[in-house]
Amino acid sequence: MSDFTPVIELLSKKNDFLITAHVNPDGDAVGSLLGLGLLLRSIGKEVVLALAQPVPSTYLFLPGSNQVCLPQDLPREAYEVGVVLDCSELERAGEALQKTLKNCRFLVNIDHHLSNKQFGDLNLVDSEAAATGEIICELAEKMGVKISPEVATNLYTALVTDTGSFQFANTTPRCHYTAARLLEYGAKRQQIREFLYEQRSLRSLRLLEKALGTLCLNSSGRIAWMKVRKEFFLETGAGLEDCEGFIEYPKSLAGVELGVLFKEIEHGEVKVGFRSKNLLDVSKLAALFGGGGHERAAGCVLKGELDKVEKLVIAAAEEFLARFEGRNQ
Known part of the structure; x- marks a missing residue:
């Protein structure tokens, strides 16, 4: 079982965050990024969200997607805490963001890949989690932070996409239980289904x-x-x-x-x-x-x-x- 305590203490004490995920972002990367970003902002933290490429059009319906910036649009070159999501290694964040992340005083690595290289100052890596979004949900619950419908929608999208709509081998009882809680928190399941599976161009x-x-x-x-x-x-x-x-x-x-x-x-x-x-x-x-x-x-x-x-x-x-x-x- 992963130890959430060091990450919880850091997120609670610090106020200045840069959060990112991997290049060519998928649903887990985008959903986890937005979910954690909105969550930290809800408790008064200053958060900048960034990706190496624009949010894919498939995920533009997600709450907060219009708040993600590109590396060249970052307001600053250094932040107190850099959080890297769904990346097995720092290089997966992209060359431009790597430079900024290395300027951060603390680097937090949150991921579910078995091949993760433990590159952070703090590493919250759980290879048994179905998606990074599942880890973010558990992190929020352990922090005692209320999960809003907007956060739940993002994290449910992360879970749905990384499990292939709960069809892949990583679909576990724990994963279904997490999904059920996210629905209770107000995740917009019908909207997610429509935009993910009924809006192909x-x-x-x-x-x-x-x-x-x-x-x-x-x-x-x-x-x-x-x-x-x-x-x-x-x-x-x-x-x-x-x-x-x-x-x-x-x-x-x-x-x-x-x-x-x-x-x-x-x-x-x-x-x-x-x-x-x-x-x-x-x-x-x-x-x-x-x-x-x-x-x-x-x-x-x-x-x-x-x-x-x-x-x-x-x-x-x-x-x-x-x-x-x-x-x-």
Whole structure:
């Protein structure tokens, strides 16, 4: 069980905070950021919220989303306390924010990734939590701070997105209990459902159409993958945020254990996502390429041409799966 006491004492005593989360923010990153930010402001703290990129349009409905600034818009270069959320390592916050975070007098690391490198002065890391938002909810309760409907909506979004609507393997009794409490605190479940799952843009569906055309299955039928090429983004007007959920399509194929999604991003880099159904610990697969994550969901970023990265990663994935299945025959 994680020790909340040192973090609670610091948050209670200090008044000047910079809070951030990882690059290419997902629902857990944004929901946790806004949830903790609004929570601390409710008890009179001065809080600046920042992300390396703008809040994805999918999450602009969340309370406080219009209060998140970019690194170049930060009012100051140093803060008393820097809080980094949902990052396994400080580098995940992005180069520009790293500099500011290193100027903070105290650095707090709050995360749920098994691969977390304990980079903070204080580390509240619970790899058994379904989402960082779950940790923030428990932190608020232990601090005795009232969770408003706005905070609850943010944290419920964090929980819903990181569990795949309570379908992924990280969905636990504890997670459902946290979700129930957040609903009692006033989380707007219907609004969350509508904005997350019933507001897809046409460009996102056009992008999915192109990505599905790249769907591949290896010879054993155990690994499936898709590619999102850079030109797909240009042709559809879509962005990285429009790829949300794409990886579930290769994973959903009958007989497949491992689903992989390749996304060609800027500067000659490819973002690779891994999802397993029941057996593989994909955090170990991602670690082979300098990445990390969770047992059933992980990822990495590789430099190189998309097709070369694809061959490299699929070859490693096939070897990884073969070793696993060989040991368990």
